[in-house]
Amino acid sequence: MSVDVLDIRDLTFRYNGVDVLQDLRFSVETGDYVGLVGPNGSGKTTLIRLLLGLLEAGQGEIRLFGRPIGEFRDWTRIGYLPQKTAFVTPRFPATVREIVALGRLAGKRFPKILGRTDREAVQRVLERLDIADLQDRPVGELSGGQQQRVLIARALVNDPDLLILDEPASALDPEVRDRFFQLLADLNTERRVSIVMVTHDLGTIGRYSSKLLYLDKRIVFYGTYEEFCHSEDVTRIFGAFAQHVICHRHGAPTDGGGLTPNPLLPGMAAGPCGEDRCGEERK
Numbered sequence: 001m002s003v004d005v006l007d008i009r010d011l012t013f014r015y016n017g018v019d020v021l022q023d024l025r026f027s028v029e030t031g032d033y034v035g036l037v038g039p040n041g042s043g044k045t046t047l048i049r050l051l052l053g054l055l056e057a058g059q060g061e062i063r064l065f066g067r068p069i070g071e072f073r074d075w076t077r078i079g080y081l082p083q084k085t086a087f088v089t090p091r092f093p094a095t096v097r098e099i100v101a102l103g104r105l106a107g108k109r110f111p112k113i114l115g116r117t118d119r120e121a122v123q124r125v126l127e128r129l130d131i132a133d134l135q136d137r138p139v140g141e142l143s144g145g146q147q148q149r150v151l152i153a154r155a156l157v158n159d160p161d162l163l164i165l166d167e168p169a170s171a172l173d174p175e176v177r178d179r180f181f182q183l184l185a186d187l188n189t190e191r192r193v194s195i196v197m198v199t200h201d202l203g204t205i206g207r208y209s210s211k212l213l214y215l216d217k218r219i220v221f222y223g224t225y226e227e228f229c230h231s232e233d234v235t236r237i238f239g240a241f242a243q244h245v246i247c248h249r250h251g252a253p254t255d256g257g258g259l260t261p262n263p264l265l266p267g268m269a270a271g272p273c274g275e276d277r278c279g280e281e282r283k
């Protein structure tokens with residue numbers, strides 16, 4: 001029997017006595033690609049920090065690959081790509097290769113020394129991401145898109161079974177972003193890497209992910225796109241137009257494109273076709 005990658009039961013978390021997450025209950029199975037969405041302040045980052053063991057749950061349980069998080073040691077199975085590029089100063093004192101190699105050190109006990117297998121893994125991932133030629137460059141000198149690829153390489157260097165990504169595409173230009181999403185799709189379909197991705201871009205996440213988790217302190221919706229598209233609850237909460245745009249997975253301009261922003265759905269404006277004009281497309 002296969003074990004869930006993530007299993008969350010009755011999870012509640014508070015900052016200073018105020019509930020930030022309430023009674024979350026969901027699981028992620030091997031090969032799931034989950035888009036984690038919700039308004040600002042809905043608890044997405046807090047949930048990610050809990051999953052990475054950076055915060056401790058007040059109530060409830062988190063199981064990673066079948067083990068309670070307190071007993072989980074196999075952190076190399078999880079790759080994490082943070083939201084912001086960390087190398088803010090041009091003189092950040094590390095090369096591309098050193099930053100990626102840090103990902104290998106994370107899984108080692110003392111003494112933390114890299115061997116030949118580690119060096120080979122670093123080389124492989126640098127080549128896979130097309131940054132082998134940058135490996136001796138100080139990371140602070142690279143462009144935002146290149147730095148992002150270095151962080152992606154670090155997240156992938158251990159061949160993780162689960163990738164957690166926080167707004168990963170925000171610093172990427174469109175061409176790099178398309179390649180990045182293609183890489184994730186390949187990892188997901190060919191290697192069955194499970195993915196949890198925080199995004200504001202509800203208009204396009206449906207092109208990539210297989211499930212949607214809409215958070216607003218509680219879970220407002222969690223399920224497949226097919227469930228999302230046929231749920232009357234979803235129509236009631238989000239409105240028929242928003243449901244339609246997401247279900248057709250044709251995306252909407254994230255800058256609003258001069259159209260009215262949708263307050264319920266961050267990053268999604270009224271899309272390329274209005275509800276009246278898209279009516280005939282709906283199944």
Ligand code: ADP
Nearest residue numbers: 015016020038039040041042043044045046047
């Ligand atoms: P999101 O990532 O969806 O924008 P967050 O998880 O960052 O949401 O925040 C959820 C709520 O928790 C917000 O109301 C935020 O103000 C609050 N919060 C986040 N971090 C802290 C903190 N360190 N101390 C107190 N409150 C916090």
